[in-house]
Amino acid sequence: MANPAGSMPTTVQPGGTVPPSQWMQAPQTPPNCPPGLEYLTQIDQLLVHQQTEVLEAFTGFETNNKYEVKNSMGQRVYFAAEDTNCCTRNICGNERPFEMAIMDNTGREVIHLSSPLRCHSCWFPCCLKKVEVQAPPGNVIGYVRQSWSICKPAYHIQDANDETVLKIQGPCFTCNICGDVEFQVHSADGDIPVGQIRKQWTGIAKEMFTDADNFGITFPLDLDVNVKATLLGAIFLIDFMFFEKDGHKEDASVGMM
Numbered sequence: 001m002a003n004p005a006g007s008m009p010t011t012v013q014p015g016g017t018v019p020p021s022q023w024m025q026a027p028q029t030p031p032n033c034p035p036g037l038e039y040l041t042q043i044d045q046l047l048v049h050q051q052t053e054v055l056e057a058f059t060g061f062e063t064n065n066k067y068e069v070k071n072s073m074g075q076r077v078y079f080a081a082e083d084t085n086c087c088t089r090n091i092c093g094n095e096r097p098f099e100m101a102i103m104d105n106t107g108r109e110v111i112h113l114s115s116p117l118r119c120h121s122c123w124f125p126c127c128l129k130k131v132e133v134q135a136p137p138g139n140v141i142g143y144v145r146q147s148w149s150i151c152k153p154a155y156h157i158q159d160a161n162d163e164t165v166l167k168i169q170g171p172c173f174t175c176n177i178c179g180d181v182e183f184q185v186h187s188a189d190g191d192i193p194v195g196q197i198r199k200q201w202t203g204i205a206k207e208m209f210t211d212a213d214n215f216g217i218t219f220p221l222d223l224d225v226n227v228k229a230t231l232l233g234a235i236f237l238i239d240f241m242f243f244e245k246d247g248h249k250e251d252a253s254v255g256m257m
Contacts, residue, residue: 023105024075034135036110037225039077044221046071048080048235050213065244069102069232078102078110080236100236101137112137113233115240129241133233135226142230144237153183153241157230164188165227168197168234174242183238185219185231195219197235199243213243 029038051066069078080102102111112134128146135141140160147154153170167190170183185195200214215235219228 022076024071024073024077026104033225034110034139034141034229036104036108037135037229039104040225040228042221043071043077043228045216045218046077046232047074048215048217048232050239065239067236076105078104096240098236098240100233102232109137111135111229111232113236115237129237131233131237133230135229141226142233144230144234146237146241153238155234155237157185157227157234159226159230165224166194166231170238170242174199181242185217194223195231197231197238199238213239215239 024039027038027042029035030041033041047070049068049070051068064082064084065080066082067080068076069080071077080100083099083101084096097117098113098115100113100115101109102113103109113131114134115129115131128148130146131144132140133142133144142160142165143156143158143162145156145158147156147167151172153174155168156164157166157168158164165188167186167188168183169186169190171181174181180201181199183197183199184193185197186193195218196216198216200216215238217231217235219231
C-alpha cells in the first residue's frame with residue numbers, strides 16, 4: 001500500500017518544513033514495548049478525527065476512511081488509513097471487512113488492524129464482528145470481539161492469548177441526535193469503570209451530510225500499551241458498525257437487531 005500519510009493536509013511553513021508542534025514528540029521507548037507504541041506510555045486519552053472526503057460528501061461514493069489520532073493537546077500521535085477496495089466499500093457499506101494501517105510521524109506503520117467480513121446482528125451469534133490488532137504488523141497483540149447482545153452493543157477487549165482484559169458496553173440507541181454517544185469501558189469482570197469511548201456531536205451540517213466522525217477515548221495512564229492500542233482498534237470497529245452512514249444516514253436502530 002502506498003504511504004497515505006503523505007496525503008495528509010498539513011500547514012507547511014516557508015522552506016517546506018512542517019511545524020514540529022503538529023506531531024507529538026516521541027518519548028524514550030521503554031523495555032518490551034512494541035516499536036511505535038511508546039507514544040501511548042504518556043497518554044491517558046486520545047482524540048480520533050475522521051477526515052471529511054469531498055467526493056463522498058457530494059456523491060455518496062464511499063472512499064477509504066482516513067483519521068488523525070491526537071493527544072489531549074491537539075498534537076498528532078498517529079495517522080490511520082483504511083485500505084479496502086472500491087467494490088467492497090460500495091457494495092458492503094458499513095458491514096464491509098477492512099484493513100487499517102496506523103502510522104507514526106515518519107510514515108512507518110506501527111499498528112495494523114484487520115477485520116474480516118462478519119455480521120453484527122444478534123441473529124447471527126456465531127459470526128459477530130471482530131478486529132485483530134497487530135503491533136508491529138505481523139505481531140498480534142490483541143483482539144476486539146463483539147459480544148452477543150440484544151439491547152446494547154458489547155465488546156470484549158482481549159490479549160494475544162484470547163484472555164479478556166476489558167469490556168465495553170454501549171447504549172441502546174446509538175444515533176447521536178444533538179448529543180454525544182457514550183460507550184463505557186469496564187474491567188474484565190464488568191464491575192469497575194476504567195474509561196470511556198465517546199462519539200462526539202459535530203454539528204448538524206457535518207452530521208447530516210458527511211460520515212466524518214470524531215471520537216474521544218480515556219483510559220488509565222498506567223494501562224498496558226498493548227491494551228491501549230487494542231482499545232484504539234475498538235474505536236474504528238464502533239465507527240464502522242454504527243456511524244459509517246449509508247446514504248448519509250446512520251444506523252439508528254435500537255439495540256443489535
